[in-house]
Amino acid sequence: MSLEAAIWLSLFAAPLGSLLIFRRLSFFGDALGHSSLAGVAAAFLIFGPHPLWLSVGALISVFMTVGLLHLLEKHAKLPSDVAMTSSYSGLFSLGILLMAFSAMDLEHLLFGDINRISLEMLWFMRIWAIVMLMILAAFWKPLWASVMDPIFARSLGFKTQWLDLLFIVITSISVVGMIQSVGIVLVAAYLVLPSAAALPWARSLTQLMARSIGFALLSSFTGVFISLRWPPIPTGAAIAFTAFVCLLLSHCLKWTWGKDFGNFSRKNRN
Amino acid sequence: MILSVRNLDFIRQRDRILDGVSFDLKEASITGLTGPNGGGKTTLFEILLNFRRATGGEIKWHRPLLCAYVPQVNLPRKVLPLTVKDFVEMGTWGPRQKQGSAALTLEESLESLHLHSISEKLISELSGGEWKRASLARSLVQAADLYFLDEPFNHLDLHMENQIGHLLQKLKREKNKTFFVISHDWHAMDHFFDHLLLLNVRLIAEGSVREISDISMNWRDPQHHAWMHSVAEIPK
Numbered sequence: 001m002s003l004e005a006a007i008w009l010s011l012f013a014a015p016l017g018s019l020l021i022f023r024r025l026s027f028f029g030d031a032l033g034h035s036s037l038a039g040v041a042a043a044f045l046i047f048g049p050h051p052l053w054l055s056v057g058a059l060i061s062v063f064m065t066v067g068l069l070h071l072l073e074k075h076a077k078l079p080s081d082v083a084m085t086s087s088y089s090g091l092f093s094l095g096i097l098l099m100a101f102s103a104m105d106l107e108h109l110l111f112g113d114i115n116r117i118s119l120e121m122l123w124f125m126r127i128w129a130i131v132m133l134m135i136l137a138a139f140w141k142p143l144w145a146s147v148m149d150p151i152f153a154r155s156l157g158f159k160t161q162w163l164d165l166l167f168i169v170i171t172s173i174s175v176v177g178m179i180q181s182v183g184i185v186l187v188a189a190y191l192v193l194p195s196a197a198a199l200p201w202a203r204s205l206t207q208l209m210a211r212s213i214g215f216a217l218l219s220s221f222t223g224v225f226i227s228l229r230w231p232p233i234p235t236g237a238a239i240a241f242t243a244f245v246c247l248l249l250s251h252c253l254k255w256t257w258g259k260d261f262g263n264f265s266r267k268n269r270n
Numbered sequence: 271m272i273l274s275v276r277n278l279d280f281i282r283q284r285d286r287i288l289d290g291v292s293f294d295l296k297e298a299s300i301t302g303l304t305g306p307n308g309g310g311k312t313t314l315f316e317i318l319l320n321f322r323r324a325t326g327g328e329i330k331w332h333r334p335l336l337c338a339y340v341p342q343v344n345l346p347r348k349v350l351p352l353t354v355k356d357f358v359e360m361g362t363w364g365p366r367q368k369q370g371s372a373a374l375t376l377e378e379s380l381e382s383l384h385l386h387s388i389s390e391k392l393i394s395e396l397s398g399g400e401w402k403r404a405s406l407a408r409s410l411v412q413a414a415d416l417y418f419l420d421e422p423f424n425h426l427d428l429h430m431e432n433q434i435g436h437l438l439q440k441l442k443r444e445k446n447k448t449f450f451v452i453s454h455d456w457h458a459m460d461h462f463f464d465h466l467l468l469l470n471v472r473l474i475a476e477g478s479v480r481e482i483s484d485i486s487m488n489w490r491d492p493q494h495h496a497w498m499h500s501v502a503e504i505p506k
Contacts, residue, residue, distance in 0.1 A: 151339070204351060205356075
């Protein structure tokens, strides 16, 4: 069951990550993950440990973070990274405060446990992975055009403000779908690392997404295997660390083997 | 005439960016927009493209038009894994593509902007001039009647500049396309443009390229500044 969860997770997190890293939003996923703690803790205090309510709580606090971000950025005129750090650390600390009143296992929430995932959550991930892939297929062109350059996307006639909203909604739901299995702290790892590993080997957008899914599946299989073989090792961390090793290996291989240096080559780094 | 602009104002946080700008844009023409940095050229483009709202004045489109835009970007900050060909093809992605005709097909644009030999190269590997040509190609495959080009000639060598100048003229003549071009390149403006607007917050002068260049030869010179303004006051 944990392996199946990891597969569904890879199918929606990795392609979303490909879009996020080019929108300079990789930190956004991390911030949303952290801030969901407040909602999860509140839902636990009110409704008890029911996975559905926990997810609803997480979703509410994720949307609250987005609203807060918007307020701090647009009205208080804070730089976006400052706004993001402020809002997520605020809600994260609120979550920890609330956790003090509940008997819930904080560690389990922070680092997740894919082996103890509930059946409801598994169903949620199955459905969400399919919905995400359908959204990506349907909005492939507008999403990538707006990632490339929002002004260009507007000149093509795409409604970029709706696309921004779509980005926020799919990221929020994906984050909520991930926190039970990978934990609040490691959400960003699942989003970003597979795409970052796939990047040097991609010569088109389809290749980037396909290979990032490939890297995600590879790290999921390896991570689940390692944690089953050597029991005290937590699965979430094992998968994230495998993805990190894949990233390093992928870039090292490209650096030594590749004729050119790929996308983040020295020439274009500045 | 396809577009008339009357008394256009744009004020941003008490700074006057555009002040009473009026001009007309003729169909099937190449009109240049020049002037000092910070003179409001890009802002004017953004207002006409509906990316910003003017604080005053009137913009009258004489018939519905499709517009394409090449922003002034030198090198991509975010380097997507795209080959030149895929990058140019993105210009055809828009929902409006079927409503009009493009200036060039994908093949023609690769051919006429000399991108064929590098069409399989990644855009992250391009030089400044290659990138500029690819961006121009990407906008010329967009279905549009009016093309807004923001400094299309910088980073280009003289040979390429001439080729692109001739290409724009050909598209104007044969396909009835209109080009509104921000440029500081007097060579290109002299050889290929029909009409020129000199903008520095206010529209200082307009006319043929020769007329304008006589005025603007001296335009940084404060002695001539008042004189320039008085030239602009002469009713045309």
